[in-house]
Amino acid sequence: MEYRESFTKAMSEKAKIYLVGSNLEDGDGDDASSVVPVLYDVDDIAKIREHGVAGVLIGTLGGAPQQNVFLGVPLRLMMEEALWLVEVGHAVFRHVMGQDLIKSLKGLDGEKLQKFKDDRANDVAQQLEWKRANFLRKMKTLRGASDVAVPSDVINERDEQLMKQSIFIETKDTSAVIEPSLNDQTIDQRKICEQILRQNEKLRLNYKVYKKLREMGYFMSPGARFGGRYVAYPGDPLRYHSHLTVQDARSKDEEIDLLNMINGARLGTSVKKTWVLPGINENGDAEFYSVEWAGFG
Known part of the structure; x- marks a missing residue:
């Protein structure tokens, strides 16, 4: 019961989106192109996914940096996603100013970095000790306690190397770099949204296009790999293929x-997606026009 109540409370709280590299307390703030909205906590990532925002995981797995399909936290958002989540009340902005981030990173050169290394070494040693004990117990059963040729309490070099290679390295769910003090630095949510859009x-x-597509029930992901601003899905990207390649609004x-229209339409047809050109009319509302490549003869 306690777990259920704590889980319900955690899900009811707003997700925290960190604007990395921002300096939001002076003047009009930074240029939106220099600010990166990211989430560091898996609970926050779960919250925004419930509201139709998937984002892109950009963290690297320690033991497999090339496995870019299964990356870890942090999760990067498009600025449109971050603004929409804050505007509708599902998230709040936190900011990590450049000097704060540098200060946190500098701390890694001292005691904090040594603590990370010690914790990692202790974890590896505990896993290796457990693997050795299980291996010897298994060998004692297979070889027998009276086997003189191959003693049951000896681990050869090859088996030792195999055990070391199978050590599991845990990827943390939250950032160990962002200081807890930074988590409490709140900002005026409406003001920062206005600043970012004004610049x-x-x-x-x-x-405006993003909000209109969200109202229509689409999930959006970055669309650069298909020649667009967004790739639009009719539902969760884990369950559906994308249907639309949406261009920059005009x-x-x-x-x-x-x-560009001809090239986009041909590309969209080759990847089984409709090429969509959005525009903003005189009333400030988003309108959509689609183009598909058709064969003749």
């Missing part, structure tokens, strides 16, 4: 490059 006209247009006076 970037293209983001203002794209944010104002009513912005020209359309026909060559």
Whole structure:
């Protein structure tokens, strides 16, 4: 019962989105392009996924840096995703100013870094001791206690190396770098949303498109690999293939490059996606036009 109550309480709290590299207390703040919204806690990641935001995991697994399909925390968001989560009340911004992050990283050169190393070494030693005990118990059963040729209490070099290679390295669910004191540094949520949008006209247009697609029930992911701003899914990306490749939003006076339209439509057809060109009308609302490549003859 206590676990259920604590879980319900954790899920009811707003997710914390860290604006890494931001300096939000002076003037108009930083350029939105220099700020990276990330989440460090898996509980927060679970919360935003319940609300239709998947994000992209960018953390590296310690023992397998090339396994980029199964990366760990932190989770990076598109700025549109971060703004939407805060605007609808599912998350709050926290900020990590450049000097704060540098200060935290500098601490890794001293006692904190040594503690990380000691904790890792102790964990590896405990796992290895457990593996050795299980191996000797198994060998004693297989060889027999009276076997003189191969004593049951001896581990050869090959078996020792195999056990070391099978050591499990735990990937932490939260950041060990971000200081707890930084977690308490809150900011005016409405003010920072306005600052970010005011500094970037293209983001203002794209944010209107993003909100419209969210209202229509789509999940969005970055679409650069398919030649667009977003890739839109009809549901959770773990269950569905994407249907749309959505381009950057355009104002009513912005020209359309026909060559880019042809290339985009052909690319979209080859990957079984509809190429969507969004625009913002005179009333400030998002409109959508789709293009598909058709064969002739």
